[in-house]
Amino acid sequence: MEITQKILDFVMKQEEPVIILDLDIIEKNYWRMKNSLDHSVIYYAVKANSEKRILERLVKIGSSFDIASIGELDLMLSLGADPSKLSYGNTIKKEKHIKYAYDKGVRLFVADEFSEIEKISRQAPGSKVFARIQMGDSDSDWPLTRKFGTNIEKAVDLMILAKEKDLIPYGISFHVGSQCYDKYAWKTALLKVADIFYHLKKEGIELKFINTGGGMPVQYLREIPEIEDITAIINETIIENFEGFDELIVATEPGRTLVGDAGLLCANVILRAEKEKNDWVYLDAGVFHGLMETIQNFRYEVIVWGKNGEEDNFTLAGPTCDSVDVIYDEVYLPNDVNIDDKVFFMNAGSYTTGYSTTFNGIESPKVYYTDEI
């Protein structure tokens, strides 16, 4: 997302840090994905950014949604989402939350463990279930290989158990990891999914739901494949490897991919301090107030507005009395950076407000939309 003159005029009047979001970019990303992927259903991953106006826009244009909790379920229903368009996509669910979701009309659930299938069969009888498989280590910023997913054999067994329990064995999901740079990761995963589909067909179970998860990358510092590069690989792999399966549904669960480049965060320099190794620059936003992803060195493009000095090595930190609240240990900034400068974090539309705390009695950046500034 670009820093337009309108945005600049607005942030220059702000004394506190702000996040600015552009709904049109989100809608554009949605249609790019929807239109380039055959048989596609887009389940927006609500966790990536659950600001109401984003969700309302996506409801309006017909998106489906991947929800992680009954909190997100209630939020979506309050915004008019149809429960038949919701996928309860968290493999870790309380049994009473499964019942709650079922009672509200949700009929699509994920599992990666036998006990989870049993919970679903008890509380959401007749629902569709899909199994999540684990991916190997791929080139992604946030690999999701450990916490979620099971192997091919167990995925088969989960679908068989689902059938025995009078659920509808519906499909297979995977997640290549958030911000994945390797477009062939999707191909590798789909070949595994095809194995499971054919294996189960022999057992008399015909799956139809291929859930390709999230992970399509957003432009930060490193070059990325385009959405269409990745959807082309997915389309091609499915044509070549799912012969004999009709009525396939190809789901995606984009979070960052839809909203990441539709936002920016603008903070203010509070203090510049000399330290032994290098100078430190302190901002009014930090790890606990919008920039949690940087705690594991996730790299945004950082722009100090209006300063063009030679670049020097700084430590960039947040405003709290907490040693963990360091954004970057080393970052190159113009050497004339100083108090009251505006510092932009580019493409900060995902995982910023959602991770925010009010630690130290400090509020998180307020959210504005480009059509209201």
Add this chain to the structure above:
Amino acid sequence: MEITQKILDFVMKQEEPVIILDLDIIEKNYWRMKNSLDHSVIYYAVKANSEKRILERLVKIGSSFDIASIGELDLMLSLGADPSKLSYGNTIKKEKHIKYAYDKGVRLFVADEFSEIEKISRQAPGSKVFARIQMGDSDSDWPLTRKFGTNIEKAVDLMILAKEKDLIPYGISFHVGSQCYDKYAWKTALLKVADIFYHLKKEGIELKFINTGGGMPVQYLREIPEIEDITAIINETIIENFEGFDELIVATEPGRTLVGDAGLLCANVILRAEKEKNDWVYLDAGVFHGLMETIQNFRYEVIVWGKNGEEDNFTLAGPTCDSVDVIYDEVYLPNDVNIDDKVFFMNAGSYTTGYSTTFNGIESPKVYYTDEI
């Protein structure tokens, strides 16, 4: 804090994770520190746990408070705190926030940079200021050596500048690091403070405020020195090294030390899953919902209630769709741990609620007090 029968009866009825706090333990910790430290003024570090009932109890028994922001200032004033008992102890302050605090009656500010002294002189004329010095690496779980503080020479210059700017050069602070196991760290720091006091006395500036910061440890897994072991060292070091200084005030800024062992967090097992390396246990509280300190492997004592199986190596994780939400990669738990078990995190009274988010649409553990359950 012990798991009493009353607590047990209560948590067994709860379906969601809870934090239980005991105000009497907090008060006891306050008096232990107050009574064992000569010339003491206790500034409770509000950030450690800003639950209202804790703050109200401390106001009632006469505590002073270390605040990190105007948010914490407003909170304290709303609870009846006297502004003359507040120390604005964050070295990173917006100039307009200094003015705001001054207008509300705050007259004590910290600084570790010349520009910060200048801000204070412009917006809080005539106030008392103290300089924060950096400590070397000591044996603490959260060293605070990098982000805050300056060296001895600059601390002297800061106090001289304060005088030139018609502020009251008041004293020196340091912080040995949160959860510091080495009682001699305080001695080392105080010797540096004494140097500064004597140096400035020669310049005609007599300081009187020795702020020993926070950092006194709370019992988790490792053996710790008692509060009285540490205050004895502080008393003795001050008697021996601050001769000729009358009316000394010895401040402390305890956070974790007052509230850490006055709380526990009780979560529920949602799922146990087989993974390649070891089994995983998923709870309804995690890194984003009460256990943020574990993200850097901060170790609580973990008790699975009522299970006595042989101990096995597990991975313990939170309930969100986020790979970062792993509490411990390796933790030994009874091998019969399973769904619906109650899991206690002992001495979880500090930095639990304060760091909480509502990420994934999940609420953080609700807080209860022992006198209301």
